[in-house]
Amino acid sequence: MKYDSANDKVKSGYNKTEADSVPQSGQLQTEGLLRESGRKKSTTEHRTPGGTSSSPERKRRSGSSVSYRSSQPAKYKKVSSDGKRKVPKKRRKRSGCLFPLLVLILLIALAIGALGATLKGSFSKIEKYDLDTESITVNDQDPNIKNYKNIALFGVDNQDNKITDRGSRTDCIIIASINQSTKEVKLMSIYRDTYVSIDGEYNKINAAYSFGGPELALRTINRNLDLDITDFATVNFKALADAVDALGGISLTIKSEKELDNLNDYIGNMNKINGGNSPKFDSVGTYTFDGNQAVAYSRIRYMEGGDHARASHQRLVLEGIMSKAKRQPWKLPEIANTVLPQCKTSLSDNEMAKMSLSLLRYKITDSQAYPFKSEDARNGGIYYGFPITALSNTKQAHEYLFGTKDYDPTDELHKISEKIKNVTDDLGITD
Numbered sequence: 001m002k003y004d005s006a007n008d009k010v011k012s013g014y015n016k017t018e019a020d021s022v023p024q025s026g027q028l029q030t031e032g033l034l035r036e037s038g039r040k041k042s043t044t045e046h047r048t049p050g051g052t053s054s055s056p057e058r059k060r061r062s063g064s065s066v067s068y069r070s071s072q073p074a075k076y077k078k079v080s081s082d083g084k085r086k087v088p089k090k091r092r093k094r095s096g097c098l099f100p101l102l103v104l105i106l107l108i109a110l111a112i113g114a115l116g117a118t119l120k121g122s123f124s125k126i127e128k129y130d131l132d133t134e135s136i137t138v139n140d141q142d143p144n145i146k147n148y149k150n151i152a153l154f155g156v157d158n159q160d161n162k163i164t165d166r167g168s169r170t171d172c173i174i175i176a177s178i179n180q181s182t183k184e185v186k187l188m189s190i191y192r193d194t195y196v197s198i199d200g201e202y203n204k205i206n207a208a209y210s211f212g213g214p215e216l217a218l219r220t221i222n223r224n225l226d227l228d229i230t231d232f233a234t235v236n237f238k239a240l241a242d243a244v245d246a247l248g249g250i251s252l253t254i255k256s257e258k259e260l261d262n263l264n265d266y267i268g269n270m271n272k273i274n275g276g277n278s279p280k281f282d283s284v285g286t287y288t289f290d291g292n293q294a295v296a297y298s299r300i301r302y303m304e305g306g307d308h309a310r311a312s313h314q315r316l317v318l319e320g321i322m323s324k325a326k327r328q329p330w331k332l333p334e335i336a337n338t339v340l341p342q343c344k345t346s347l348s349d350n351e352m353a354k355m356s357l358s359l360l361r362y363k364i365t366d367s368q369a370y371p372f373k374s375e376d377a378r379n380g381g382i383y384y385g386f387p388i389t390a391l392s393n394t395k396q397a398h399e400y401l402f403g404t405k406d407y408d409p410t411d412e413l414h415k416i417s418e419k420i421k422n423v424t425d426d427l428g429i430t431d
Contacts, residue, residue: 127343131215137222147180148401148402149177150229151347152175154214155170155235186364191371195423217232235343241295250289254283262301276292278291
């Protein structure tokens, strides 16, 4: 087992001024999450987008697989009643955060591998990253972890859609845990505002990728959750939109007026980032969303629950993409040609080819989010999600991912958990 001390300085360039120091006001860039309440009663009524609007741009579109971000105004298709998707039951506050395309990338890689003839050509489209594995802390204390292949999936929040090794915070982080024997896959997202130790400095976990690239991001995940991840894949906003467009759109539901207002704001933002003219919606209801609209839906944040509401939206987008892709497997090569060039991974062509051999056996069985229990609060003027506690949450994570009962965390994690608890105690947060 290789496990470095959390007091070590960051080996990839993150300048640490004092070991295990807690950030004070003014040290970090303020990223306040607006906490609003008053979500209105949800509705699953199926409508055509635009409601009663007479705007000539709000015409129906056909169900063909086309890009909805062209120079022509985008159009919509009403979802039929027999295509209505059951709205997932409401979970606890911490419901899960998924950046949808990340999992689709794995599906594409596996499906393309099954085609055989196009294997090398398809995998070669992905930008390869030469990961410095020697700088990544790994933990194998859990006896069951060796039976799983764990991969970190990152969605970067970059307004110019570039995937840089540093400088971009991760909009979402997902751990894909693959049971090597059964090929069952469990997903566990990590909330972007989670308060963690980044090589001894305490910050939001989404800052690790920005400060030190994939190496620091993986090292941070492994140290704070006692994991052994040494592989990753990263995508951007445009790749997600392109995938949805290639599938002909996905069905999603707008459940409240507040959600509608936030969604329309983000649609305008995505049109600016990705290009195109995806129209806004006039009323709540269920619609077929195009690429920009789906990405906007996954980014909604200023709702009751903040980052947690955003996580729920991302899960619904994931379900929509996966469901549509399974019904149209012949479109996976088209998606691969469009999406894979916009991805970066440490996985080699051979590793992806090996995974592809088990394509038909892979099945996503569950998705949850870390921390399972937490409290949101300001510290130094910045909102964080504090694990309550890091120890108990990690034990629950190991039971969920690997089936390990009564996992005994490392000494390193005990120290990290104690330092976080000191902060929450000072803030008046109790277990």
